[in-house]
Amino acid sequence: MARYVGSPVKRLEDPRLITGDARYLDDIKLPGMAHVAVLRSAYAHARIRGIDTSQAAAAPGVIGVFTGKDFEDLNPLPCAWQAGGVENHVNTPRVLEIDRVTFTGAGIAAVVAETPYQAADALALIEVDYEPLPVVVHGPDAIKPGAPQIHENAPNNICMSWQCGDEEGTDAALGAADVVVEQDLDNQRLIPTPMEPRGAIADYSAGTEEFTVWLTSQAPHVGRLLMTAFVFGIPETKMRVIAPQIGGGFGTKIFLYHEYILVAALARKLGRPVKWMEGRSENYVATTHGRDHHTHLKVGADRDGHIKALKVSTVANLGGMLSTIAPGIPTTLYGRMLSGVYKIPHIHCHVTGVYTNTGMVDAYRGAGRPEATYVVERAVDLVANALGMDPAEVRRRNFIQPDDFPYEPTDNLLNGLAYDSGDYEVALDKALAVADYAGLRQMQARARDEGRYIGIGLSSYVEICGVAPSRWIGVLGEGWGAGLWESANVRVHLTGQVVATTGSQSHGQGHETSMAQVVADELGVPIESVIVQHSDTLGTPFGYGTYGSRSAAVGTVAMYKSLQRIKDKAKRLGAHMLEADVADVVYEDGKVYVKGSPDKAKTIVEIAGAAALGYDLPQDMEPYLDDTAYYDPPNCTFPFGTHICVVELDADTGGVKLLRYVAV
């Protein structure tokens, strides 16, 4: 019986957060710790002719001033997810840029000082001799003839040109459609803005040649892997990465950033721990942005509103350089979801990833999928408008039906995966009912008579979540450079206390509670006996981290697998303790007993104690209740819903007022 899952458990992590006792990265102080400030480029595009650090170096409290030349021995940062199956012209940041900058967030020098104030003071004394170069900031402008060229290896500023679906079939279907509508769409750039900016602290032991690095990271194991194997070229085992309490991420904290390498390299150079903490202004230019798509869509339908074809061409602005997984977002996570919740017979999508002199763009909240939903939902509305039909009705006529699942979108769009399940009309109907859609349309008509403008927006969506089956994301050419399984370890200590660790990471999601609910229910122990630990490469199994709604769907399943094996072992040991056959015992409510004799039971605490002591174990049984599991899902998950938004537009001022929002 589930006692905790599904019941309103108060979060176990909250007491430290509501009292100010939580230790975020900037709260950590190490003995002898120095502070780093990073000089950002004053220009979006410039050649660096020279950097004079002499005044800064002489400023009070300054320990050292460094430029890109000091770190020439370290590799540029890796791009770990390139667009699959096509050539990617990769340009990634270095620890500090050496002779050229391509966006204002680029780091070009660093000051290390005794205090953050002294580091900031000295930063202002660095003289940079820039040769400003022409800039381009708008994606579609970057690929026009005559545009400023940003990287030598990327002619016309094109990083990659990628497509999915069937162009010929789509063109033919558009040619045969009763109605065809075309539209340009902008999905504007945004700044993700977690409340806690980014930061890093590094400590280096010359004796062991080992780094300890604290990162504001959603994926500490991946951060370690990328830093050691790809940038430093040292064994992974020479670095421990800890993601302490993290104040939100929204995607931005998945990635490896140049400052993280910088602090580690400085700690090694200087022989003392160093900290870098991002300010908010820095966060706006140096931390990744989201979206920034410019799309041309063409949608064809018959007279009854059945969509026959969708053709999409998108320019994805990736910024001045590539962040860690930038090319994967507007390709795999965007183009492959352009069927939305609809049965569309022909789809083609072409994506041009371009460099501009703007901040780096990478995964942000939903990452690619909201952009796809926007395109598909606008296409449906355009069809409705062209045919004079109700947008809700056009959605209804095109939905994938419940008995179509598993549903594989047309033209191998999802590259071998299929939507597992869904009932899209139910969500639409419920949203329409809750919002009183008919009433809203009447209100809209009345308002129009009065000269007021009310807009009613619908969005029926499906996401691809719980990323992802490794054999799909890896082997079939999606360009992802790794697996995407997740890990867990469960140990029941001698005292009966349960320690569960996960390779994923919590930065506000509440894993310490949600995973503890599962552990407590499965083992039949009080939730107070369970502690969930995460975010330290020392003591947790390798895992890919938290993004793409994967921690519960993938990570908790790994934990569930461990728990089943822990229970199996507890049953075998419990049967041994009861002098019974294992086939005759059950594990229920934290106890092992012979079926029908619950009064003569061995509790999990007693069994864990016996397993830990090891005095009397069945033949060939190893001591301790301890299990590590890895879960690689067979498919992604495909959550869906419908949202309705009602706004009033002030035709004189352009002001938009939100009147109603319904989400199902």
Added chain:
Amino acid sequence: MNIRLTVNGSSVSRDVEPRTLLVDFLRDHLGLTGTNVGCDTSQCGACTVHLNGLAVKSCTVLAVQAEGASITTIEGLASNGQLHPMQQAFWDHHGLQCGFCTPGMIMSAVHFLEHNPNPTEAEVRHGLEGNLCRCTGYENIVKAVMAVAGGD
């Protein structure tokens, strides 16, 4: 220069540079790291503390301006091991996720109710406008504040 003030009921005296921000004084000089810095430009409210009973954004107050003042931070809110009702309400109503805005949010909410003990929901939203949260969407924060106002 030397400043003397009361922080969470205790007298403190320290030498500080005149430009030291109150938040840095609290965090770095006194080790009270519960007060977070979110934007360093008084936009986000994460650094809100009480100064002589007023909610202030401590990233834009100089420590020397607090000379002789009485400061309460998130660490000073609970008493005798008992959570302040606002802290309890944030816990009970799931008014936080990543928790980074929470100390400032709680300090603002406490101050708000001291001046408006029986607010409407709209007044709560208006009263907390200077505190940003990126996780919760504010719904549960407002519920928590209303619960304290209603004496739950």
